[in-house]
Amino acid sequence: GCSCLMDDSLTGLCVGQSSWMTDETLPKPFLNAWPSWIMPPKSNVTLQCHTSTKNVNFVLRKGRSILESLQSLASTEGVAEFHLNDLKTRNAGPYTCKYYRRELPQISSQPSDILLLLVTGEFPKPSLQAPQRGVVTAGETVTLQCQRPDNIFMPIKFALLKAGAAEPIRVQDPAGKETDFSLRSVTVSDAGNYSCVYFQIGAPFLTSQPSNFLEIQVRGSFPEWLHQVTFPPTVPRRGDYTTGNLIRLGLAAIIVVIMGAFLVEAWCSQKEPPRGSV
Structure with a gap:
């Protein structure tokens, strides 16, 4: 050979x-x-x-x-x-x-x-923030802002990472000292812990420590077709009462009892003899 x-x-x-x-x-x-x-x-x-x-x-x-x-x-x-x-x-x-x-x-x-x-690990970690705190609804847009420290001035790029994902979610150029990662029409599968890093775009390609994790929770929404489903109106059977009717009947009964009490009191007062009579 x-x-x-x-x-x-x-x-x-x-x-x-x-x-x-x-x-x-x-x-x-x-x-x-x-x-x-x-x-x-x-x-x-x-x-x-x-x-x-x-x-x-x-x-x-x-x-x-x-x-x-x-x-x-x-x-x-x-x-x-x-x-x-x-x-x-x-x-x-x-x-x-x-x-x-x-x-x-x-x-x-x-x-x-x-x-x-x-x-990773050569530069101080950036910060990752999201204006939408708490739970977001599926279909909405979530914006994650990654910001480098003030004392970093070299040409860099930002990368958005998600725990459990093999590849970075996005890689973007900065706008000043930060960049906005927009996750459009999020689904329940987008929920998780996110972090970001920044790195040199030239040799020796040094990279920062990852930012602290930021948790994104996504609440599922009803499918669009479910909103379009109509149900036939129900016809009440004889003897059925709605809640409103039951309330009205209860109030009427109370009024009848009160009026009856007044009538009894008036009748009793007429039966009593006048004071001072023999």
């Missing part, structure tokens, strides 16, 4: 063979991070490179530096996994992957789209 020497531009030279050629017809691979591309320090992340092309070797690159070359699993899966353990700040940065055929000529694919890996 021959040994391949690779330089920083990912052009490989096999001793005694021609250099790699990039084939535009090979589909470029897809690179993703599991469980997420924003991770706390000392955690583990797996970068997965996927392609539909079989019998290939994969190369992972951070910036212009080649990190690792890995043969695809059983050469039939078309996927390679690169494990980064005990993450540190220096692991943050832009990653790409590409693959090349094992048979001659060794043709390589285009690189994947860039995946930016971030490691």
Whole structure:
């Protein structure tokens, strides 16, 4: 077998063979991070490179530096996994992957789209607030405002995170020292604990600590079709009384009793003999 020497531009030279050629017809691979591309320090992340092309070797690159070359699993899966353990700040940065055929000529694919890996904890945490306090109703718009500390002046972006979600919910540019994340037409599934971070948009891609969690509760609403349902009017049976009728009957009975008491008192007063008579 021959040994391949690779330089920083990912052009490989096999001793005694021609250099790699990039084939535009090979589909470029897809690179993703599991469980997420924003991770706390000392955690583990797996970068997965996927392609539909079989019998290939994969190369992972951070910036212009080649990190690792890995043969695809059983050469039939078309996927390679690169494990980064005990993450540190220096692991943050832009990653790409590409693959090349094992048979001659060794043709390589285009690189994947860039995946930016971030490691949190280098800057003070931002604050996350929501004007809508308490429970919101499904279908409404919820605005979450993330604000960086006053002493941060470098070019940054904000990312909105949700506990339990693998990927950030949104990534946005700031408007001054803050940004507003709008969650439109929320559903019950949008309920949960949210936080946000900010990060440098250039090397070394330092990232803040996450903000404190902000809990969003979503109250379900009736489906629209339920509001349009009409029910036939009910005809009261003979002898049925509404609550209003029962109240009127009760008041009438009280009045009759009071008037009867007055009549008895008047009749009794007429029967008594006048005082001083013999």
